[in-house]
Amino acid sequence: MSKLMNRVPIPVQAGFARAVFGLPTPVKRLIAGPPVRIDGQELALDAQLLLLLDKLADHELVRGTPEQARARMARAVPLASGPPIEPVAVRALELDGVPARLYTPDEDTDALLVYYHGGGWVLGTLDSHDNTCRYLAREAGVKVLSVDYRLAPENPFPAAVEDAVAAFRHAHAKAADLGVDPDRIAVGGDSAGGNLAAVTALVTTRDGGPAPAFQLLIYPGVDSTVRRRSRELFGDGFFLSSADMDWFCDHYCPEVDLRSDPRFSVLLATDLSGLPPAYLATAGFDPLRDEGEAFGAALAAAGVPVTVRRHRDLIHGYITFLGLGTRFREATAEAAGALRTGLALARR
Structure with a gap:
């Protein structure tokens, strides 16, 4: 077949x-x-x-x-993402040497989402998440800056983190050039991108800022040191497998001793206080479900305003399946609404 x-x-x-x-x-x-x-x-x-x-x-x-996995993803993206979402203006940028793409919706906005695509730190491109960024820009009414961070294994941990943090700092420093309010810049991402968004929030907050105003975390990977119950329940047959997770980690961070570094396993950070408010979504049939929800609980325990939402009926990757059916869009629409609200509340 x-x-x-x-x-x-x-x-x-x-x-x-x-x-x-x-x-x-x-x-x-x-x-x-x-x-x-x-x-x-x-x-x-x-x-x-x-x-x-x-x-x-x-x-x-x-x-x-x-290389073979990337080629397969490139072929598969048009099957699930659907036709380009309009009206959204798109232009290429470069952030201190990191390629990026700016999406501007057809409404006046001074809010920005710095977005990191998923793909296990090994796969994914600006193109693989093009429609996701278009959708978030249009439905949340924000500009979206999609970051083409370096991938493993050519550039192992912490290269992706370095690019993610540099991209946020560049966006903040160049807010006027981007036409945005530096106090209304969020970070977000899905899966590995959700990991990078959370890590960027942690690093910039602990460094004394500037830090993001909001976190949009979609089924993030936050702890590669523990196999939780959801990984045993949904580790085979539900799009992202347990074997896939091992493959990604082995390429991104082959030195096992480094996997407890909070810049990789952000859940293990000793202090999460002071991080920006967050919307954290998980999928019920996702091996990453339990670690994502554990991170949400840890944020709440640290006093961070956080909404944790489990889409009990969905699988990993749903934010990229916008061209198929209606349920995936419904869940993504909720994330867009949370982003719009979160950045509206950040207005000073």
Whole structure:
């Protein structure tokens, strides 16, 4: 099946996927099979259908070399992300040598989100999260600065952290050039990008600032030293696997002793007080679920205003599946609303 699908042009595959997701609910249920229920949660039909299509196409998030995995991701992105979201103005930038892309919505705004894409610190590009950034810009009414930080294994830990922090500091220093209020700059990201956003907030706060005004953390990886229950429950068959997580960590931080560094496992930071307010979302069927929620609890215990939201019916990666069905967009819309509110409250 995978060899056959590889011969089909991407636009045709994308059209087929959208057609399947556009079928009546009873038909989609018939195709997807009986509901999946684990840990008191029922998997969303859209998520179950996506996993089935992935299985039929023999798709794996990581397989082979990083170069091969990147090529597969590049082919897969148009299938799930959907057509470009408009109206959003886009232009390329460079932040102290770090490539970036600025998204400006069709409304006046002086708020900015510095965004770090997911991909396990090994995969992901400005293009892989283009529609995600477009969506957040339009729906949250903020400018979005997407950061093309260095990837592993060519640039192992802490290269991505260095780029992430440098990008935020550059955005703050050049706020006037970007047309934004330096007191209304948030950091955000999904998965590994959520990790980098949280680490950037920690590093800049502990250094005495300037620090972000808000954190948008979407199913972040925050502790690579402990295997929690959700990793055992959802480590196989739910898009991101336990084996994938090992592959990513081995490439990003091959020195195991360094994985307890709070710039990698931010949950292990001895002091989280004073960090900016946060919206932290997890997915119920995600091996990263429990560590993300543990980080949310740690933020709250440190006195940080935080909203922790578990989307009980979703899987890892949902913020990049905007072109399929409706459930993934619903969850992403909630994140956009939280971002809009968080930065509105940051206005001085």
